[in-house]
Amino acid sequence: MLAKVVSFGLKGVDGYKIDIETDVSNGLPHFEIVGLADTAIKESKERVRSAIRNSAFEYPVKRITVNLAPADMKKEGAIYDLGIAVAILSCNEENKIKNEKDFSFLGELSFDGSVKKIKGLLPILISARDMGYKKFIIPKENCNEARFIEGIEVYGVESLIETVQFLKGEKQIKLVEICKFKDIISQEQFPLDFSHVKGQKMAKRALEIAAAGGHNLLMIGPPGSGKSMLAKCFPSILPNLTFEEALEVTKIHSIAGELDLKQGIVCNRPFRSPHHTASTVSLTGGGTNSKPGEISLAHNGVLFLDEFPEYSRHTIETLRQPLEDGVITVARSNATITYPANFTLIASMNPCPCGNYGSKDKECKCTPSQITKYLAKLSGPIMDRIDIHIEVENVTYEQLKSDKEEESSAQIKKRVDLAREIQLKRFANDKNFSNAKMSAVQTKKYCVLDESGEALLKSAFDKLKLSARAHDRLLRVARTIADLDGEENILARHIAEAISYRTLDRKYF
Amino acid sequence: MNEKDLFIYFLSQFDLPVNKIENILEKMGQDYSFSHFCRLNFKEISVDVYKKMVERADERLVKAYIENLEALNIKLVCKLDEKFPKKLRGISEAPFFLFYKGDLSLIDRHCLAIVGSRMPSNYGRRVTEKFTSFLAKNGLVIVSGLAYGIDSIAHRQTLNEGGKTIAVLGSGFNNIYPPEHRDLANQIAEKGLILTEYCPSTKATRYTFPTRNRIIAGFSDGVLITEASIKSGTIYTRDYALDYGKDVFAIPGNIDSEKSALPNEIISSGQGMCVTDPKQILNALNIESSKQNTNNFSSIQLSFEENQICSLLASGAKNIEFLEKNTNLSINILNSCLTILEIRGIISRMPGGEYYLK
Incomplete structure (x- = not known):
């Protein structure tokens, strides 16, 4: 019997699809996982076997081969346990699991059959949604992580039994409710003020x-x-x-x-x-x-x-x-x-x-x-x-x-927010969002000095012996100071203040 | 270049003591050829050094050495030359050779040595800057040893004021110590004078610095010690200055400050004069003050805020927190005012963030 379920792996911060193909055939009892699996996955056999047995399912005394495709990608972690267990169970027709192909499975199994939390769920769900996958079964502990992603159906499970019951239609599981980011951001608290x-x-x-x-x-x-x-x-x-x-x-x-x-x-x-x-x-x-x-x-x-x-x-x-x-x-x-x-x-x-x-x-x-x-x-x-x-x-x-x-x-933050808004407008058509990331060309464009500012900068370099590399940095900081001040142009006093934040350029060190 | 000059250049390579050089020259008589030198036997020179000298006693090698000096822009003057500074001729243990870069005639002007600790406190820094800029503005040539701390502050401040400064090295030109001050040395060579009695390849050792201090004391009209501990090498400069009958000036400091220990001792033992105002030095050296004292900031145009800051600083160095508390200026205005005052040269900033009136 052959069964195939879908799961996902991680490469960097992006997820990619993995097919868990399971073949249960007659032969000497044996369990093999192929497809460049790391140690955690190789050990998955033991977890899956115990979880299936301890969940009161029959573990097939047959030759079981699991392939994680694509076979050339190195796979890590224990997140395929649930998928492998479901695939093995669905090979047995007595279990009457039919719709396992509609879902993607993510979760680590414990010996007693409970499903444990995993790492990296959010990036996987985002990538999977972008690839067009809709329904996911994930560990219940991870549900909060999934509640901000719109356009998918996510079911949190606690155990292997619950998963099978749900797949057979014997038990209903509530969908993870979508939560708006705005609603929780207001609760943020900083320990230090x-x-x-x-x-x-x-x-x-x-x-x-x-x-x-x-x-x-x-x-x-x-x-x-x-x-x-x-x-x-x-x-x-x-x-x-x-x-x-x-x-x-x-x-x-x-x-x-x-x-x-x-x-x-x-x-x-x-x-x-x-x-x-x-x-x-x-x-x-x-x-x-x-x-x-x-x-x-x-x-x-x-x-x-x-x-x-x-x-x-x-x-x-x-x-x-x-x-x-x-x-x-x-x-x-x-x-x-x-x-x-x-x-x-x-x-x-x-x-x-x-x-x-x-x-x-x-x-x-x-x-x-x-x-x-x-x-x-x-x-x-x-x-x-x-x-x-x-x-x-x-x-x-x-x-x-x-x-x-x-x-x-909070008072300081208000001023910061205003200055950021000015910058967002300024860089609306550019790639960067902040004064600090201005390129040389942008610095020239946005950091224009009037005559008195120019004269001040020149005498600062002469008198205070600032190093040449300080020049553009100074202009960028002066730009931010002017933004905080709500000024369209950089004035001499902004330049003067910016110079006072260049301690290490002074020669007394 | 005649044979004698060649031979003089030849001798300058070995950092020999003055009496030995004179002995050699005496023995040579009127024949300065290298062949003559090699035939003679010098008991007073150690075998090793003599062997080395004989190896180098070759016209071609000496010419290459002279070319090398020229390429490095290093000039040599010896005691036999007329150009040799008169002020140095008089002292005991006067050097026989002087290697130099820059304007040698600066030595003949009024010179004041400003020396002290390599690790000055903020107070030492401040008073050194203050005294140096006043005295440099009044035409004194500031002499020092290119070391860390007080020495380099004195050199730099003089250069900033457009004054003349002389650095006396404790090593050869190819081994300027500390190496971080090579840039400073170049600037001094360009705008002032830098000299040493050691040939270019000589490295600095713990013995070369005290002996170079005798040259500093030797041609300076006075020595100002701004800050130095009791174990400092500055002691040698003081001792030489006293031996040579030069004026010693000391700036008093807190009695519990390790770094003011030497100047305080000089004052209490009566070895030198206690100075609290740079004008006193001019008076003691009989030099007329050439410029108005510009310390009075009421004559300079200041904005209301700047005036506020300056009046607070008049009572001593203050940090920005103090100024903020006592002026009711917001920190951004305060920062920009302080920078502008600093650029205008009215106040100065020290490590640690304190400001003081110049």
Whole structure:
């Protein structure tokens, strides 16, 4: 007897169709899975056999061969268990399963026959829908993940028995209800708010500009000055995710198995802060079981690298392509995969190895060559991609204890949203959405200076010894400042403010 | 080029002590040919060095060496030349050779050495910048050692003000130390003077720096020590300056600051003069102040906000949080005002984000 059911596999962030072909024939009892399956799938035999037996079905004492087609794609994970079990059961006519061909099956089986949650459901469902598949049977635990995709029928099952009963028409299962993204986005809550941060006006303003224009930012300051705290507050002033952005983010988080299944979709901009001992692969993604890395998990959100120069040189340099193109292409011997990685980089560092360089009350013990070496870890090409660098100072006790009301994230966010709207209009016909991603041509077009601005910029380069590569960055940041100000043109004061966020270009470091 | 000149160039390659050079020249008599040199026997030179000298005692090799110097734009002057700076002739242990790039006549002008710690505090930076720019504007040639910290601040600030500066190296021209300051060295060679007693291939060692300090003290009219710890190499500069009877100036600092220990000690022991205003140095050196003091910002056109900021800064360096609290200006206006004031040269910014009036 031959049976065929449909399932899906993942390549990068896209799903592809897999036919589970099952042949049950007379012969010595044997179970074989073919079609470039990995270990998890090979072990699927044991799970499927136990699940079928423990669900009180008869396990055929025959020769069973399962083929996962297309046979030349390497397949991973345990998501085919349910499909294989259903295919085997439907080979037995006594089970009277007829309409198994109408459905696609996704799910991992447990020995007791229950269906367990899987990774990467959302990208699979989206790709499957685009290929024209309509009906899906998925683990109940994953239902929330499926409720945002329109145009498909999704049934959540808890066990193999329930699945068979449903296929035979003995039991009804409620369709997963479609949920509107708008309804849940209003509930978003951030654990940290800028109103909790006392003082640090300069840093807050710089973060506001970074949020408004999508600029990457570097904070330099002594230990304990609140750099990490500021960075953690940053997502709370970023514009809300749009549904499309949220889907993109959810896809990646779903594949990595980091999705909160209660919510089913990522509705806050992600904030990722890998430790500085993180390996390059854990940041970029890839590996034998290609998985998205930290920078992809930070897609449409924030990648926070604390103690920036402590990351290995190699790791820092791999950020170049994603910072430029918004994607990371991982090439491995068996596949080349492109993951999205469009994030805002927030980095922080001490001014020197001991952390007290330039501090008022503590003496720096580092030798000049130590400081030079420390700063040399940040290569020119990487610094070229960071628009804003600011110094963060220690907060005084008076500031900590002051009762002065600090501006809340919501207030800052309103201004950021307005500035983003201006940019959306400006770039309506372009590929980019933010000032930070302006090309040289666009910079020339949109960042026009009047005479006084031009004169100021020139004298700034002469007097403050700014490096030449700062020029375009300055203009882009000035553009964002002007947008926040609601000004059509960049004025001299915008340029002047932008210059104050270029600490590292100054020669005193 | 006659035989004697060739022989002088030949001798300049070995960093020999002055007395040995003089001995050699004496023994050579009037015959400066290399063959004569090789026939003579020099007891005072160690065997190794003499062997090396004999190997190099070849007209072609010396000519190649001279060409190499010319290609690098390095000039050589020795004690026998008339061009040799008079100020250096007088001192004990005067160098026999000087390799230099730039304008040698700068030495004959009024020179002030500004030296100190390689790791200054913000205070040291600030006062060094302040004193340097005032004195450079008043025509003093600023002398220093191209090291990290105070030295490079003094050189850079002088160049910024369009003044003249002299760097005295503790190594040969091919091994400028620290290497990060090669750019600065080039600028100084172009606009001022950079000199050393060591031949180009000599590397910096811990012994070369103290001895170079005697040259700094030797031709400067005075030595200003802005910030240095008690163990700093600046001590040698002070000692040489005192030996040579030069004026020593010291800027006082906090008594508990390690980096102000040396200037404070100089002041308390009466070795040098305590200076709190750059004008005092001009007076002590009998130089007339050539320009009006431009520190008074009331004569400059300032907007209301800028005026507010400047009056707050008048009482000392302040950070931006303080300014924000005391001016009621929003942070974006404050930032742009501070940048504009900085570009106009009225205020300056230090690492750590503090601003001060120049």
